[in-house]
Amino acid sequence: MPMDAVEPDTPPPAATDDAPRVINTDDGAKDGLAKCARCGATEISLNVATGNLRCGFCRFEWSTDNAIEAFNLNGDISALAGLLVGSGSSDIVPSTEEILTFKCSACGAEVVIDTNTSTQARCHWCRNTLSMNQQVPNGAVPDMILPFKVEKSTAVEKIAHFVGKRKFFAHPTFRAEFNAENVMGVYLPYMVVDINAHAKLSGQGEHQTRSYTVKVGDSTQQRYDADLYNVAREFDIHVNDLTVESSSDRLDQNTAVNSNNIINTIMPFDVENSVRYDSNYLAGFTSERRDSNLDQLAPLAHTQAEDITRHRVNDTLKFYDRGVRWAAEEVDVRGQRWVSAYLPVWLYSYQQRKSNGKTFLHYVAVNARTGETMGSIPLHQSKLLLVSGIVQLVGTVIGLVLVAVGI
Ligand SMILES: [Zn+2]
Ligand SMILES: [Zn+2]
Secondary structure, three states: OOOOOOOOOOOOOOOOOOOOEEEOOOOOOOOEEOOOOOOOOOOEEEEOOOOEEEEOOOOOEEOOOEHHHHOOOOOOHHHOOEEEEEHHHOOOOOOOOOEEEEEOOOOOOEEEEEOOOOOEEEOOOOOOEEEOOOOOOOOOOOOEEOOOOOOHHHHHHHHHHHHHHOHHHEOHHHHHHOOHHHOEEEEEEEEEEEEEEEEEEEEEEEEEEEEEEEEEOOEEEEEEEEEEEEEEEEEEEEEEEEEEEOOHHHHOOOOOOEOOHHHHOOOOOOHHHOEEOOHHHHOOOEEOOOOOOHHHHHHHHHHHHHHHHHHHHHHHOOOOOOOEEEEEEEEEEEEEEEEEEEEEEEEEEEEEEOOOOOEEEEEEEEEOOOOOEEEOOOEOHHHHHHHHHHHHHHHHHHHHHHHHOOO
């Protein structure tokens, strides 16, 4: 496309009733030097043991407000109507810079923050730390953050234990290169979604009344009688704190090239303990910027709401012991609330170079709130074959013994 392409004239979209209502989550947020209230130092980081921010000089500790309470996000889901979004979840404006420049108020130098990996940077001249806490439409500052709670040493132990149990089957190159100390603390971007929906299902269900056998020629056949019912269910469903990945890299669940699906298995997170965003929670960790908008993520959330609905309705269908077939299923989303959050994960990653020249990304991930650990490791194929060979052999020997004793 030529650089000077002229935008066609389009009228601005008319305001409608379903325009999202915005919950402002960066009121009072300041960019620049974030100072310790007691001594003025900017050397501030998370004390994982207490969940507080701590000054590196005078050890003063404090924390930011619980975000759910501060932004009134735990309101009655049944009263949710229309679309409610946090200001940190607004659509990403493609022209927004990812590399932002701030003026250091201590020495006047210009400091660059690469929002792809952090919202903090140290001034090269006066060594003070500058933070970005105000939201700009590039997805770098979320509505809230859930601080790390599991210490790095614990994560290292959990990863070493996970890999240790699987070492026998692991690829020798992986075994030689494995070092749990290489784990990284990463804040991954998520959307936390509440949904108020109305479900309407109708179809037919069968309830068995009799079961018996009949003789057909020389053989017998099992028969049953059943009553056929028209079945309908209509109810409200309230989905609380559904978490949806909002980084396109993580949403890529192509199991041929990565093991992103691992991250789903270490859920859930106690998102209700998220706090108001402060870049100082990121010091010493990395973060991944949100790069997906609500339009892209809403279908995923709604599909999950439908799955939950179907799962829930099954509890009411016990009478229909021969099953229910739905002819119509309708889940009408009446209200939804979306807020963006950074959730903490300890991540050990390993890039496997396969013999065909392709690479595969393996992870061992630790939920940094609950310690839940799951991973994928490259396997040693010939050892796997050997083991299945032995299992088969043992199976054959047992078979022979059984034959020998005449069973
Ligand atoms: Zn201090
Ligand atoms: Zn400076």
